[in-house]
Amino acid sequence: MCWNLRDGLRDCLVAAAPYGGPIALLREPHRRSPSSRPQLEIYSASGNSLASFPWKSGPVVQLGWTVNDELLCIQEDGTVLIYDLFGSFKRHFSMGQEVVQSQVLEAKVFHSPYGTGVAIVTGSSRFTLATNIDDLKLRRLPEVPGLQGAPSCWAVLTQDRQTKVLLANGADLFILDNTSCTAVSPPGLSPQVSSIVHMSVSFSYKYLALFTDTGHLWTGSAHLQDKLSEVDTKIRNPPKQMVWYACLSACLSVCLPVCLPVCLPACLSVCLFPVEEQCVCVGELDGVRVVSSSRQELLQEVPLVCQEIFKIASMAPGALLLEAHREYEKCSQKADEYLREIKEQSMLGEAVRQCVEAAGHEYDIQTQKTLLRAASFGKCFLTDFSPDSFVATCRELRVLNAVREAGVGLPLTHSQFKQMTVQVLIDRLVYRQFYPLAIEICRYLKTPDYQGVSRVLKHWASCKVQQKDLSDEAIARAVCLKVGDSAGVSYSHIAAKAYECGRTELAIKLLDYEARSGEQVPLLLKMKRSQLALSKAVESGDTDLVYTVVTYLKNEMNRGDFFMTLRNQPVALSLYRQFCKLQEQDTLKDLYNQDDDHQELANYYVTASYREKRLESRLSVLQSAVDEYNKAKNEFAAKATEDEMRLLRFQRKLDDEKGAGLLGLSLQATMEALLALGLHKQAEQLYRDFRVPDKRYWWLKLKSLAEKEEWEELEKFSKSKKSPIGYLPFVEVCMKRHNKHEAKKYVSKVPPEQKVKAHLGPGGCGRCGDREAERGRDGAVLARCSASDRLLIDKLNRARATATKK
């Protein structure tokens, strides 16, 4: 340990995080006078000082680390303060109002699959739990019958996806869960016990150890269903700390200043390890870290493979292979003998596997190398041995050796590393700001970018933007240079960080590099850069995003500015228009007005006119439309609108006079209705006033007369002047009414090229056509037919065919 503690660990609150985590010390936590405040110190696992500052807040009951390497300081009043590794304050939360009154007596920080939790017991003997401090939900557990003050000992269990508290009050054990408090008794606990003085739960929450006042150590499953063993430790004074040190085999306790008894329940014995002075034990996945003021030791069961290889006179294949390799390096023929021996038992594969595995568990680099060389040597004699595990172990060892360096200070075992995964390791390095090392590791292990390098860069950049001594320019450039367009680095995230530190300009500069507009926009809005937000939103093409900004702007700005802003963004403007069309018609008008968009304004009035119930107001709205159309230089539309107004007035007049029910009809329909009512004069007037084309009027009148079967009128009409539509339609309307007699009157007027068609019509079965065909005129007719009139030719041909048949 490279720390230099003046007073050792005496009178300190100590918290050390598992997985080679950092260590926090609070010296003399009970000192309260303002002149001498307790000192909070944070060290890496190797004893490098990371932070040190006087504790100015209230008295601290407990320290603890979260899974994200954040320090939790639980105060007497129930407030939990969170600091990062470097001692900067992050946030705080409270364990409940009632705690302020009753004070926290004891507290524990625990880890579960849900994250890091905090449990406290208050002066009124009530427990409160928070399972995950990042998603804070406080649960007050039910009362424990007969409990006064703090229980003699307690622990937090995570079972069946539920967090419970196990506590002992004298010899009585209780399990507290959300709703109930259940008394339990561990099977096979000797009856003379009068008090359980200490308890400890294993790393995996599977096993439980209880220490009694009689010096017995009971171990069993955490469910309290099975007992594993019970050992009489002969230790009378209660241990200060009790920690599990391996999954199944043992439990360890600290009680004496100079030695560390280790109970091995499996062999029902206790052995003592000498330790100097005061020390603190940290439970790990596969052992116990013993931290003292001068050194740190890892107490661990020797892994089975290592035992097999290094046991004296071991004949395990791994041991033989190691020996063979050693002889080989000495150029001795014994190497071959050893090899042969392994091969005879066909254990070479196993031997290599053992060497590789053992290398993983070793700490000494030389030993690692020796073992790996032996493995590599053995591998040469195998044909179908997969090199994957060998390669992976080499890689992992290189990484492990790098992080175990005192400078980094993450004393991880191989199994811990496996358990925590590379991602978490990278995170841990990042929290400690070892960015280059983290990136090197990511590249070396070929971690996918967005899990590896990008994440590191993101953290780096977030940290970089907080450097107060650099200019915005410099930081933006530095960030951009390093991060570039690395996949998965969110510039908006970095920018948000910069904004949090009050560097808005920097944030905007950084946001420029962000590819995802969806990410840019909310932050820009937050920074009140609404114009920029709008243009970014438009760029993204995501219309909902544009709407988001537009609605925001609408509420933030005065109307004039708002419209001006929109005007510079045509896409946003048209979207807003759509919105207005559906929701706010009046705003729409204002928008067009502001843009001097007379055409649209006129269209708006046209639409509006149909909403007016009264004719007068309708006309006045239409008049506005006319004005606008004129301004838009759309003569046609202006004229058409004026016509419509004229028509409406006319219709109203006639409706009033004759009750004709014309209002709202089209001009054509009006004339039709007039003709049907026999109001020929009025129809005639419309025809002239509105300059209806002759053709259309003739058709109309023709059909109307035929409809009413006014054949005489029809004939008169046909003679009124030369028909602009020809006389074929006359034949056709007559035939439609089945009046062959009338039809024939007009056939003669039909020009020759249409004659066949005229005859075909009334002929029903083509009789007239036949006649024409028989007359031999078809040749001439055909010649006159336009070439495109295929149907006609067709019909004629068929008519001819039938004619010849006859």
Next chain:
Amino acid sequence: MAAHLSYGRVNLNILREAARKELREFLDKCAGSKAIVWDEYLTGPFGLIAQYSLLKEHEVEKMFTLKGGRLPAADVKNIIFFVRPRLELMDIIAENVFSEDKMHSPRDFHILFVPRRSMLCEQRLKEQGVLGSFTNIDEYILDLIPYDGDLLSMESESAFRECYLENDQTSLYHTAKGLMTLQALYGTIPQIYGKGECARHVANMMLRMKREFAGSQNQILPVFDTLLLLDRNVDLLTPLATQLTYEGLIDEIYGITNGYVKLPPEKFAQKKQGETGKDLPTEPKKLQLNSAEELYAEIRDKNFNAVGAALSKKAKIISAAFEERHNAKTVGEIKQFVSQLPHMQAARSSLANHTSIAELIKDITSLLYYNKTSCNSLVSASEAFFDNLTVEQEFMTGVDTDKVNTYIEDCIAQKDPLIKILRLVCMQSVCNNGLKQKVLDYYKREILQTYGYEHMLTLNNLEKTGLLKPQTSSRNNYPTIRKTLKLWMEDANEQNPNDISYVYSGYAPLSIRLTQVLARPGWRSIEEVLKMLPGPHFEERQQLPAGLHKKRQQGENRTTLVFFLGGVTYAEIAALRFLSQMEDSGMEYIIATTKLINGTSWIKSLMDRPESQSP
């Protein structure tokens, strides 16, 4: 059930399965029995993804249509609203929720926005004070819906109107998102070509989104080699023309919606012996049309004039197959015959259906056979159809496009359906690169006087989208385009086509010609023409991760995804399928679009109709 989706070159069933999975996941989020309240518009598109049986498996017990007032009673735990993000729908939902609260049994409410949730809508719900009532507010990203084995549609009716009239690019955003989803499933598309403003916009968004997702590199071997984005306004002419393929005609006459067509029932009456024809069905006959039906797949893309022959050939084959039973002597042979029976019966009923449909269409079109039954009506339907077609073809070949057309005049005088008139006038305008001001004003006046002043806005819309326009430059470049791209083929072979022009009996759709030229010899050969068409043309490349470059085998076809922004017609699809099947084309096409359209539905989507109120 959706096997026909996986027959094609690209297995579109993957997309459908992905969509179904997401739907199931959402339904499972709302534990317990459920009732779905549908935005009516969505039921059609959803039908292409999931049948009722899937919903039922996930405890959907009731389905309602979204409407104001109180929700119908249903003893369910959850009420789920499936809606498009429209403000007016939010108001209805709010009304539903309010009237619900008064009742005693509390039910959980959920909203599923299709295809995307919208801040604006949630805001509206908040204003209405009901946002808090919803347990789940989620989005169901349904952009591209697999419509057939080679066809994807977004079924977004108003896409053209939004893009070209209202400058609202929401549907383009959805298009880009949909294409990203497609690429996530089928690999990055290495080449992107495009023509038109919207195409450019979509391509830009795609490239942008790709940058946003940078890092999670797609490791799927690309299925598509090329993406071609085409703006509908590059080729305004094609949808205006009457489609002459079998499927196209069904759509023109009866309208196909979401793969279903409703037909007049008379021809489908089962004529069984002993039954009198008294109780003819009155409900329209609803038929699903897709390539799952063997016969339909065979004839859908044929020119209608070739359908009769195909049907009679099929009829012969089927009756021959049924005749085989007489030849079946041994037990084994009989067994084999019986095992084929269901298939044969299905084929026979399919044949019966299509013969009926063909008859229905023939009554209306009757291109070559003079139909005696329609003789007594003066202007028979077939004649009208034929005249209309003649005028269309005149326009397309450039005959008298600069004068007022008498046929159109007559049609207006006869008060034919307005949409028909608009289709023709627009077509004339497009084929003449705009109409002379005098001609244009004449048509407009005629329309306003005959059909009413309220169509002022519609005309205005058509002008805005460029379908109708005054001639600005004296030069009409349509003939150049027509000649260069060979848009008119005099001798279109309808029976055994050798060119795509068969789908319009002479006119080769411009959009498909562009696609065809792109594949060979490339757009560089038609630079001049491309410049005459609106909007930029461009080419983009998307970098593939190393190792995903396809090693093409000799003779293996390339696959192109053609995306029509603003809609595509069945005839265009038929033309692309024809190109895929051509032996020497070396290219297979998958078609995607915002909506399947025809001239009528297209023009209709552009019409504005102020609700006229009589005072």
